[in-house]
Amino acid sequence: MAINKEVVDHVAYLARIRLSDEETVRLAQQLEGIVAFIDALKNVNVEHISPTSHILPVQNVLRDDVPVRSLPIDKVLVNAPQPEGDFFGVPKIIE
Amino acid sequence: MELAKLTCHELLDLIGAGKTSLEDIFDDLRKRIGQTDHKVRAYVRNSQTENADVCPEICAQSILKGIPVTIKDNICTEGLNTECCSRILSGFRPPYDATVIRKLKEAGASIFPVKANMDEFAFGSSTENSYFGPTRNPWDVKYVPGGSSGGSAAAVAADEAVWALGSDTGGSIRQPAAFCGVVGLKPTYGRVSRYGLIAFASSLDQIGPLTKDVRDSALLTNIIAGYDPRDSTSVDVEVPDYTGALVKDVKGLRVGIPKEYFVEGIDPEVKRTVEDAIQKLKDLGGICKEISLPHTRYAVPVYYIIATAEASSNLARFDGVQYGYRSLQDKAKTSLIEMYARTRGEGFGQEAKRRILLGTFALSHGYYDAYYLRALKVRTLIKRDFDDVFKDCDCVITPTSPTPAFKINERIEDPLKMYLSDLYTISANLAGIPGISIPCGFTKSGLPVGLQILAGSFREETLFRAAYTYEQSTPWHLQKPEL
Amino acid sequence: MKYEAVIGLEVHVQLKTNTKIFCGCSTEFGREPNSQVCPVCLGFPGVLPVLNKTVLEHAVKISLALDCSVQEYTKFDRKNYFYPDLPKDFQISQYDLPVGRDGFLDITVEGGEKRVGILRVHLEEDAGKLIHKDDISLVDFNRAGVPLLEIVSRPEMYSPEEAHAYLTALKSAIEYLDVADCDMEKGSLRCDANVSIRPRGERELGTKAEVKNMNSFKGVKDALAYEIKRQIESVENGGKIIQETRLWDAKNGKTFSMRSKEEAKDYRYFPEPDLPPFVMTLENIRKIKETIPELPREKAARFIREYGLSAYDAGILVVNKKDAEYAEECMRAYPGENKKPVVNWLIGPLLSEANNRTGGGELTALGILPERLIELVGFVQAEQISNLTGKSVLTDMIDTRESAADIIKRRNLIQISDxxxxxxxxxxxxxxxxxxxxxxxxxxxxxxxxxxxxxxxxxxxxxxxxxxxxxxxxxxx
Incomplete structure (x- = not known):
């Protein structure tokens, strides 16, 4: 798997990270090396092996449908970069 | 009396005997930080430590009597900056406490108001990837303290903290504990609530203690362990009193020595030191035998797929909308997508970007099966290796890291080499099992070496027993760095 | 016509619960912005989801009512995409192991009965609400984390009328279960449609357009009719249908392309590591099944069987559960074998009064007790008052809450037959x-x-x- 500039650009777009040209070049090179290393997994026979998403045999963790107090508005917005009244403000979305 | 040098249980004894007070402890700690932290830089905003004060509501009847605990910068503390040592979370003050913090407060601990340094979002093995700059190893400030909980480990090693909490996703407690010559425990996945731990890789992360000795480790684990209804992955298994496992006796303990951990790549001094430690355990009555963990070599690649994939999703929320850093551009002219891309491009450091991109790639269309799904399957094989071993071993002993601490800047430009320093610790996270690192000697140049003990899920008592017996039979934990 | 339309519907139903799907915040509608939020539904760093028990029960109930096979093993997945109404920039949803799959819903359309396949039924969390101002957009997260059930039909409807009948039947069935409000105007039921056309006789599906932003049942019908016509005209004029998302503009009666960069969507689904899987035993499923009441179509069949109703009359009476129960009380209390007189009153004068007065057309909202209605019908049947007078008495009864006898006496309405x-x-x-x-x-x-x-x-x-x-x-x- 070759990680070239296009792949890095695409993945950076999906992850919403702006990269400088210099970063893109460097990351492409580093990721290429890492992916080559990771490709070692292709040597493992995983036929009939089920994937492990949860390491412990825990299941059916449920919560009763009982309301608890919500966060007061001042605490909701205390960290907001752009509070607007009781709302979070973001750049105008044009659809 | 140099109170800052003491363990928590020693301080509790002194307070109990009326020989010292909480004020004295805080005074001495502040003094020590003032003297040494400009060299070590274990704390993120060390100029603020002078404000660290006794928590006024601490109850004299409480278990911990107000003794402070140092917290890694990725564990949420209500009203206290919790920034994961990242620009993107700069200024973030959570309006809630992590469950471990709540438990500590209920036990009467003071939360030390300045956080311990770490690699940004716990991405790293050297604490060099911090927005606040690197922490240095108290044993030799030219060296890294390990990571990502390097601030917590260095603070404990330098006597700038009584004890500390860290988090461990692939070795982030155990490896810095080894590099700094302290005790670090990664509990079983699900043993300690992750609620309020800013997630790196949800299926691997676990909070644990970094302490000056094994007794403190057991004491702190007693307090933070247990089921939490706010964490669906925490397990409802009874928490024993871990101090009860502090018995100096390993007679008949079946110890597995995995041959895959002593091959190429291991530093000769580390190898010799750990072999000496194994001999010591044999002398103490342990039954050691060679075992095999055949999929060991795949642990690092599996880890770097699973951990980065989960991280790429966990870190999506840092987008400049609700908290943390937002790129300061002309509001009226910036589109939403530009705001996101600039905020994240400017807010994340190099290693964070690298891992988010790798994880995004591993999950992206066309690569999911080849990378992510395959990694989950190999994870199953790694888990099975341990299941097999623990059928006839009580614990497994390995070096914590293939090398002692390395020099600052030595590996920062070579991510792969950096990743390999977690070679021996990652498997425990993948298998969900507990692991502890304890000091087992020094290199010729005076850097600590760590011994890792692993056990089956929820067998922390076995770890404490073996670690305590070894520690009490050796002088390593009593040595202090000169600063 | 040379072409036939193929329609599949994706319906989102907001489940009726006290609290959100993964946290204890209230789901109450219409409160001050950002007042029903907590660190969990705001997606603050470090927080974790815990599934609401009632949400899972409701989902299983609906799945069973739609004849889906309920999965023994179900789990959640993350759907990753960036949008400001999505607090974590991923949505917790279900990908490959939804709660239910492979069900069906029987509907009544012109020319008879029809079975529409249900592909899957899955749970997910709702997003917040965006308000767009001149130079800024505002986010309110009260709705973020409200439990949604997405019900995906197979592309097996061939006209706007069938789609409308499907929606009506779906809403009716879900309302019977009392697990959701299904109010499209309030947004507690939302519907997106996949529409394509193909030459008659062709088996292959054409390129589909996804139509969104339909805010009423009528809107769905109108939007589909427009979209089908647009596609046919486009193809007949030598054009090509492109896969895109189109929004329904109810004011102008048109769909229009979203024109956003149709980037290849890559949601990077993967299993939600913070939520262990859910395993449903047959015993659990059986227990939930026992709580499912008689559903509209079963009730209609029984009405036909037990009260001799026509299929048409039964169909009307069972749409709304409360009304169906009311109608049954009336029929049961009405003397004699032939229930037609009282049924005619129910679906005639009563229903039209209900439509005029409540808009929603709920019979029970009129406040006429069954015995009072029967008394009124009795007067008419006995020819003591005319049908017309009876209707006027009914209006009076609703307004004054008096009995028919009292009104007839007060207004001296007894017919002169002497x-x-x-x-x-x-x-x-x-x-x-x-x-x-x-x-x-x-x-x-x-x-x-x-x-x-x-x-x-x-x-x-x-x-x-x-x-x-x-x-x-x-x-x-």
Whole structure:
């Protein structure tokens, strides 16, 4: 798997990270090396092996449908970069 | 009396005997930080430590009597900056406490108001990837303290903290504990609530203690362990009193020595030191035998797929909308997508970007099966290796890291080499099992070496027993760095 | 027509619970912005989701009601995409192991019954709400984390009417379970449609457009009709359908392309590591199944069987559960084997009053107790009042809450069927309307109805029109 500039650009777009040209070049090179290393997994026979998403045999963790107090508005917005009244403000979305 | 040098249980004894007070402890700690932290830089905003004060509501009847605990910068503390040592979370003050913090407060601990340094979002093995700059190893400030909980480990090693909490996703407690010559425990996945731990890789992360000795480790684990209804992955298994496992006796303990951990790549001094430690355990009555963990070599690649994939999703929320850093551009002219891309491009450091991109790639269309799904399957094989071993071993002993601490800047430009320093610790996270690192000697140049003990899920008592017996039979934990 | 349309619907239903899907915040509608939020539904760093028990039960219930096979093993996945109404920039949803799959819903359409396949039923969390101002957008997260159930049909509907019937039947079935409000105007039921066309007889599906932003049942019908016409016209004019998302503009009666960069969507689904899987035993499923009440179609079948209703009448009466129960009480209490008289009143005057007054057309909202309705119907059946008078009495009953007997007495409405007293009136009318009498005698039967009308007028509607007619015929013979 070759990680070239296009792949890095695409993945950076999906992850919403702006990269400088210099970063893109460097990351492409580093990721290429890492992916080559990771490709070692292709040597493992995983036929009939089920994937492990949860390491412990825990299941059916449920919560009763009982309301608890919500966060007061001042605490909701205390960290907001752009509070607007009781709302979070973001750049105008044009659809 | 140099109170800052003491363990928590020693301080509790002194307070109990009326020989010292909480004020004295805080005074001495502040003094020590003032003297040494400009060299070590274990704390993120060390100029603020002078404000660290006794928590006024601490109850004299409480278990911990107000003794402070140092917290890694990725564990949420209500009203206290919790920034994961990242620009993107700069200024973030959570309006809630992590469950471990709540438990500590209920036990009467003071939360030390300045956080311990770490690699940004716990991405790293050297604490060099911090927005606040690197922490240095108290044993030799030219060296890294390990990571990502390097601030917590260095603070404990330098006597700038009584004890500390860290988090461990692939070795982030155990490896810095080894590099700094302290005790670090990664509990079983699900043993300690992750609620309020800013997630790196949800299926691997676990909070644990970094302490000056094994007794403190057991004491702190007693307090933070247990089921939490706010964490669906925490397990409802009874928490024993871990101090009860502090018995100096390993007679008949079946110890597995995995041959895959002593091959190429291991530093000769580390190898010799750990072999000496194994001999010591044999002398103490342990039954050691060679075992095999055949999929060991795949642990690092599996880890770097699973951990980065989960991280790429966990870190999506840092987008400049609700908290943390937002790129300061002309509001009226910036589109939403530009705001996101600039905020994240400017807010994340190099290693964070690298891992988010790798994880995004591993999950992206066309690569999911080849990378992510395959990694989950190999994870199953790694888990099975341990299941097999623990059928006839009580614990497994390995070096914590293939090398002692390395020099600052030595590996920062070579991510792969950096990743390999977690070679021996990652498997425990993948298998969900507990692991502890304890000091087992020094290199010729005076850097600590760590011994890792692993056990089956929820067998922390076995770890404490073996670690305590070894520690009490050796002088390593009593040595202090000169600063 | 050369082309046929193929429609599949994706319906989002907001489940009726006290709290959100993964945290204890209230789900109440219409509160101040950002007042029903907590670190969990705001996606603050470090927080973790815990599934609401009721949400899972509701989802299983709906799956069973739609004849889905309920998965023994179900889990959640993360759907990753960036949007400001999505607090974590991923949505917790279900990807490959949804709660239910492979069900169906039977609907009634012109020309009979039809079965529409259900592909899958899965749980997910709702997003927040965006408000767009001149130079800024505002985010309110009250709705973020509200439990949603997405019900995806197979592309097996071929007209806007079928889609409408499917939605009506789906809403009706879910309302019977009492697990959701299904109010499209309030957004507690949302519907997106996948629409394509293909030449008749062709099996392959055409390129589909996804139509969104339909805010009422009528809107769905109108939008689909427009979109099908647009696609056919486009193809007939040599154009090509492109895969895109189109928004319904109800004001102008058009769909229009979102025109956003149709980037290849890559949601990077993967198993949600913070939520262990859920395993449903057959025993659990059986227990939930036991709580499922008789559903609309079963009820309709029983009404036909037990009360001799026509399929059409039964279909109308079972749409709304409360009304169906009310109707059954009325039918049960109505004396005799033939229930048609009371049924006619239910689906006639009562339903039209309900539609006029409540908009929603709920019979029970009128506040007429079954025994009171039966009393009224009794008066009409006994010809003590006319059908017309009966309708006026009904209006009065709804307004005043008086019984039919009291109203008839108060307004002195009992029909005059006594020939003696009627004859006097009839003779007067014959005298006063010589011309009409002549016309009738010359064979214009219409004139007789005019004369009956005059008698009715004179008696203020109280005369029994049948008796009047008979008497007139006799007199003028």
């Amino acid at each position: 020939t003696g007293s009627l004859e006097t009136h009839i003779e007067e009318i014959i005298k006063a309307n010589v011309q009409s009498v002549e016309s009738y005698k010359q064979g214009k039967t219409g004139a007789l109805m005019f004369l009956v009308g005059q008698v009715m007028k004179k008696t203020q509607g109280k005369a029994n029109p049948k008796v009047v007619q008979e008497l007139l015929k006799k007199k003028l013979a």
